[in-house]
Amino acid sequence: MQRSISILIIFLLFNFSTAQTKFGNPEVDPAQIQKNFSGWSAYQNKNIMLSRDFVALHVLSNEISKESFLDQLANGNFIPIRLKSDDSIYYYKLFKIQTNSDTSIKATINQIGFDALKNYKMEGTAFPKFSFKDLNGTEVSNETMKGKIIVIKCWYIHCTPCIKEFPQVNRLVEEYKDRKDILFVSLAEDSPEQLKVFLARKPLLYAVIPDMKIYMNETLDLNAFPTHFILNKEGFISKVLPNFESLEVALAKESKL
Structure with missing residues (x-):
């Protein structure tokens, strides 16, 4: 024994x-x-x-x-x-x-x-159906962005970490500007009027969709900001990410698929 x-x-x-x-x-x-x-x-x-x-x-x-x-x-x-x-x-x-x-x-x-x-x-689930207009009046929906990689930033004006990463995410947009199959969209809680005043001082190179508080809280069930989504070309969620650093790594990988 x-x-x-x-x-x-x-x-x-x-x-x-x-x-x-x-x-x-x-x-x-x-x-x-x-x-x-x-x-x-x-x-x-x-x-x-x-x-x-x-x-x-x-x-x-x-x-x-x-x-x-x-x-x-x-x-x-x-x-x-x-x-x-x-x-x-x-x-x-x-x-x-x-x-x-x-x-x-x-x-x-x-x-x-x-x-x-x-x-x-x-990850791997379908992103909820949506159809909104950005601050320029352009329709943004599952259908208009079909066949594209979509990068979505969820934020609001008084979120300090959200604003702090603006220079980094803007640089990311510039890095992928020649990739017509990659689109950058942001969902913001705030009203069009508030956003236009704010973004005049702190530009964001994403397409900005206003009045998204209910959609983010109830449909996406978010409780932390910023939150970033990467959607693949089939409209499924590839990654959900808490900050720019993780977004940069995940997008580099998704862009090569």
């Missing part, structure tokens, strides 16, 4: 060791990064992009689905850490949150995980 237990332990240790070698070590010390909220937050914002394609690993380095990974971030007691790798694949692994960690870390991760899981579940 003792011999069987010893063999089992050796087997588990061997598999754990080879898994660690296969995926590499954590790029930061999981315990050290949890010592204060600001240090963890800086790492999370710079190194972890949950909207991107990545290999998801549980605490014992066994591969799990992305949905399971995000679910455990939303409802569990884990932080995601990227593992070192020599290839171009991203490996994110779950690590237990330490008992002495800042409680704000767990609460923030749960919210980030909840939002990322909600966004992930929208």
Whole structure:
């Protein structure tokens, strides 16, 4: 009996060791990064992009689905850490949150995980039917944009993060200006009058559709802004994204398909 237990332990240790070698070590010390909220937050914002394609690993380095990974971030007691790798694949692994960690870390991760899981579940679904007019009176609908890749930015005038990324998203529009199969549209909560005054000071190169508060809150069920959608040429949601950084990465990939 003792011999069987010893063999089992050796087997588990061997598999754990080879898994660690296969995926590499954590790029930061999981315990050290949890010592204060600001240090963890800086790492999370710079190194972890949950909207991107990545290999998801549980605490014992066994591969799990992305949905399971995000679910455990939303409802569990884990932080995601990227593992070192020599290839171009991203490996994110779950690590237990330490008992002495800042409680704000767990609460923030749960919210980030909840939002990322909600966004992930929208991928592959049809974008709701719509037909609106932008500030120039041009009709924007599923039919008028058929066969195009559509980039949609959801925002409102008093959303500071939404406005802060204007220079970046404008640069993205310029980058793809020769791609006639890529269109940039924005849905804004505010009235045409408010938007015209605001955009005269802070231009946005997207087509801007006003009075979209009810549509965004009820039809799209959004609770975080900005939110970006990328729709493929068949009108299905390819990605739902929380910021410019993740949008830039996802659009580069979608534009090559």
